[in-house]
Amino acid sequence: xxxxxxxxxxxxxxxxxxxxxxxxxxxxxxxxxxxxxxxxxxxxxxxxxxxxxxxxxxxxxxxxxxxxxxxxxxxxxxxxxxxxxxxxxxxxxxxxxxxxxxxxxxxxxxxxxxxxxxxxxxxxxxxxxxxxxxxxxxxxxxxxxxxxxxxxxxxxxxxxxxxxxxxxxxxxxxxxxxxxxxxxxxxxxxxxxxxxxxxxxxxxxxxxxxxxxxxxxxxxxxxxxxxxxxxxxxxxxxxxxxxxxxxxxxxxxx
Amino acid sequence: xxxxxxxxxxxxxxxxxxxxxxxxxxxxxxxxxxxxxxxxxxxxxxxxxxxxxxxxxxxxxxxxxxxxxxxxxxxxxxxxxxxxxxxxxxxxxxxxxxxxxxxxxxxxxxxxxxxxxxxxxxxxxxxxxxxxxxxxxxxxxxxxxxxxxxxxxxxxxxxxxxxxxxxxxxxxxxxxxxxxxxxxxxxxxxxxxxxxxxxxxxxxxxxxxxxxxxxxxxxxxxxxxxxxxxxxxxxxxxxxxxxxxxxxxxxxxxxxxxxxxxxxxxxxxxxxxx
Ligand SMILES: Nc1ncnc2c1ncn2[C@@H]1O[C@H](COP(=O)(O)OP(=O)(O)OP(=O)(O)O)[C@@H](O)[C@H]1O
Ligand SMILES: [Mg+2]
Numbered sequence: 031x032x033x034x035x036x037x038x039x040x041x042x043x044x045x046x047x048x049x050x051x052x053x054x055x056x057x058x059x060x061x062x063x064x065x066x067x068x069x070x071x072x073x074x075x076x077x078x079x080x081x082x083x084x085x086x087x088x089x090x091x092x093x094x095x096x097x098x099x100x101x102x103x104x105x106x107x108x109x110x111x112x113x114x115x116x117x118x119x120x121x122x123x124x125x126x127x128x129x130x131x132x133x134x135x136x137x138x139x140x141x142x143x144x145x146x147x148x149x150x151x152x153x154x155x156x157x158x159x160x161x162x163x164x165x166x167x168x169x170x171x172x173x174x175x176x177x178x179x180x181x182x183x184x185x186x187x188x189x190x191x192x193x194x195x196x197x198x199x200x201x202x203x204x205x206x207x208x209x210x211x212x213x214x215x216x217x218x219x220x221x222x223x224x225x226x227x228x229x230x231x232x233x234x235x236x237x238x239x240x241x242x243x244x245x246x247x248x249x250x251x252x253x254x255x256x257x258x259x260x261x262x263x264x265x266x267x268x269x270x271x272x273x274x275x276x277x278x279x280x281x282x283x284x
Numbered sequence: 285x286x287x288x289x290x291x292x293x294x295x296x297x298x299x300x301x302x303x304x305x306x307x308x309x310x311x312x313x314x315x316x317x318x319x320x321x322x323x324x325x326x327x328x329x330x331x332x333x334x335x336x337x338x339x340x341x342x343x344x345x346x347x348x349x350x351x352x353x354x355x356x357x358x359x360x361x362x363x364x365x366x367x368x369x370x371x372x373x374x375x376x377x378x379x380x381x382x383x384x385x386x387x388x389x390x391x392x393x394x395x396x397x398x399x400x401x402x403x404x405x406x407x408x409x410x411x412x413x414x415x416x417x418x419x420x421x422x423x424x425x426x427x428x429x430x431x432x433x434x435x436x437x438x439x440x441x442x443x444x445x446x447x448x449x450x451x452x453x454x455x456x457x458x459x460x461x462x463x464x465x466x467x468x469x470x471x472x473x474x475x476x477x478x479x480x481x482x483x484x485x486x487x488x489x490x491x492x493x494x495x496x497x498x499x500x501x502x503x504x505x506x507x508x509x510x511x512x513x514x515x516x517x518x519x520x521x522x523x524x525x526x527x528x529x530x531x532x533x534x535x536x537x538x539x540x541x542x543x544x545x546x547x548x549x550x551x552x553x554x555x556x557x558x
Contacts (some may be wrong), residue, residue: 112457115452120450121450124548166552
């Protein structure tokens with residue numbers, strides 16, 4: 031079971047290589063994500079987390095190093111991969127209502143199947159009642175949940191999420207964290223999630239990758255050995271949780 | 285609703301004032317070139333004897349109140365304009381999308397477009413009659429040539445400025461190219477495309493008239509030219525009024541279409557800038 035799904039091997043990235051505005055975003059980053067694992071990436075703003083996500087999704091090539099999925103180097107977006115983008119306002123299609131937005135990637139499926147998947151995904155993120163609204167009629171957090179539903183509806187084996195809950199209120203946020211854990215427990219999906227929030231990263235992850243400021247390197251890969259299923263009260267009050275949190279905090283605020 | 289009613293009342297009111305003012309001024313000045321509306325309006329229904337043009341309207345319900353001028357001049361004119369406009373829209377959106385998708389193609393064609401666009405279309409009328417002959421062809425091509433630019437340029441701009449992250453969304457979800465075109469690029473560019481089409485529509489009306497100034501044997505532009513050469517000013521002004529009514533109607537149609545197609549855009553722009 032514990033075979034490597036995603037392997038990030040000495041990845042570095044320079045934007046605008048050879049130009050005056052050349053910018054060294056990622057120094058050298060290596061880590062591995064095992065199949066069925068939840069991995070959280072934390073690091074200061076601008077350290078190249080979104081860049082790394084785009085590279086892992088096969089949307090762009092890194093300047094150095096490579097990423098492979100199930101042992102094959104990634105060239106183009108792999109099958110069975112879905113992604114929730116950081117900027118929710120530019121993620122959904124404003125000319126489509128919520129349900130067609132969720133169904134948009136499902137066109138290859140029969141109509142009934144498509145509708146069923148959208149219904150289920152919208153129910154999962156608690157937006158069943160809003161499926162006839164337009165995205166811009168929803169709050170930021172709700173839009174991000176639609177984007178999550180859209181990603182879930184394709185039933186990916188690997189899910190990349192770029193700060194999915196950054197603009198969600200605290201209560202919805204913990205609900206969504208638990209939703210991610212639930213989905214993970216049910217489907218065994220591999221999840222890579224970027225966050226600014228150390229608590230969130232420890233609460234969700236099997237492994238926390240702490241990145242330095244740009245050009246970023248891996249400060250440390252923290253193996254989080256907390257029992258699952260986790261819950262907001264017991265897990266977050268456990269001494270082990272506090273220990274990991276303390277450690278990650280020190281690492282990132284050094 | 286009462287707001288709309290009020291707008292209609294005020295518009296009607298000011299229209300009445302303008303027509304009365306026009307009547308008073310022209311009756312007072314007794315200018316031959318500016319006949320009073322009381323003389324002009326009847327020419328929409330009936331010719332003025334002698335060298336009269338067939339009237340656009342009729343008083344007979346069995347003719348649906350439409351006169352011979354409607355079929356012999358108005359319809360051929362509108363049909364030319366429609367075909368020219370449709371051709372411009374097809375070419376503008378088609379070519380514009382292709383250029384919008386490719387930065388390299390844009391760089392190569394940019395100066396050509398600007399060069400060709402700089403030709404004032406009426407300057408081509410004579411040549412085109414020589415090349416394409418009389419008949420509807422040269423007129424339609426002239427209209428299409430003249431009005432294609434706003435549609436083309438706006439389509440290029442709209443397609444080229446599709447949001448980067450939305451393109452990544454389409455890539456991540458492996459949307460086939462054709463569905464990206466219909467599901468992402470065109471809807472995303474539609475506000476700009478439609479604003480180009482609105483500009484072009486008004487322009488098409490102008491070009492329709494100009495194209496009929498030479499090598500035509502019917503049409504509204506032909507009639508204007510004939511009326512002028514025969515000093516038939518009441519008929520001339522009647523056609524002018526008709527043209528203005530057509531312009532209003534087309535604008536209304538465009539407004540309606542825009543509200544239907546771009547409802548999402550107007551409302552979304554109110555809450556955020558997309
Ligand atoms: N297309 C680009 N061209 C040039 N520089 C870029 C580009 N995209 C990002 N950068 C720069 O690279 C750095 C890393 O960007 P990235 O978006 O990956 O950071 P991030 O870690 O996701 O930040 P945040 O936490 O604020 O989302 C930033 O300093 C950014 O300015
Ligand atoms: Mg980011």
